[in-house]
Amino acid sequence: MKQVVLRHALAARPVAGDFDVVGAAVPDCPDGGVVARVLHISLDPYVGSRLRGRHMGEPPPAPGIDPIPGAVVAEVVVSRLPGIAEGDVVQSMEGGWAEFVALPGEHVRRIDPAVAPLSAHAGVLGMPGLTAWAGITQLAAVGPGDIVLVDAAAGAVGGTVGQIARLKGAARVVGIAGGPDKCALVTGSYGFDACIDYKAEGWHDALTAALPEPPTVHFENVSTAMASMALARLRPYGRMVLCGLVDQYHADTPPPGLNAGLIVGKRAQVCGLVVYDFYDRWDIFLADVAPWVASGALGIAEDVAHGLDAAPALFERLMEGRNIGKALVSLV
């Protein structure tokens, strides 16, 4: 059979010349797994990072030996997995760029071929669709009235994000994509209300016009620069899903500022906090915390200036970060 391997270890964004198509033996069937004939291979941005050992701690494939990793839709030809028969069609995230793959049982999901064309299980019903669905329904909890903005909107994730948002009742769905053809797909086939071509002159103004009301949800697929732009537009109390930073995957260093890639990798939830919103809970706060202060369980450190005359100097120290503990001026 044929499979695709790396020609050499990668030190930069992969290009076609980094790959070789080579002959290999059809793999043996693992106990509790299957061997399947590959029907569709999903090509995903993360694979570019994975080939360089930059994805979720997973090792890169050995050049010349291991097939390029990737999700597949495949037809089972040998099964040692209870419940899966020869001829069944399965989906697996742990396939590869090969004509046949050996799949351990835990990485096999049987597909009902009647549900949709089989290739859909590499896209809208596969990992990219799951990603979009998870971000829109499980994290951002998009519902009626939401205004949703998403970039890389012509792609597998972004296009599904907008469509699921609409199906969940979003009032308006706006995409950002590169070029008129992609934008035509986004508004035509995907049915977004608008799509802004960020490669066109004046696109910031066009985005403003497409968003008469600020977005309540932003779904980021591209970069921290895009996320910052969207964040500036987001309605207060809006939600942002940081899904991908595809424009940064092959950079030598992360862009300055908050390392958004770490937020994605850690699945961290980042919340904006403005204390005003909690003024009406002051009594609850005091009931909780005052006893700790009284008992000494909660320590106090104060950097005290005595008398108004001493206030400017302490303030100067505060501005320079040289205060130690709570800076306060005591007049008693």
Ligand code: NDP
């Ligand atoms: P796409 O088909 O959307 O391809 C990526 C798109 O990103 C490109 O078509 C391009 O669209 C845009 N892009 C902008 N800058 C770059 C760049 N420097 N290199 C390549 N592409 C660029 O991919 P997917 O829909 O599969 O994935 C979208 C995002 O979702 C990616 O960031 C991906 O890593 C992420 N993802 C995250 C997952 C997670 O678990 N967090 C799971 C799955 C995907 P345009 O021309 O419109 O700018």
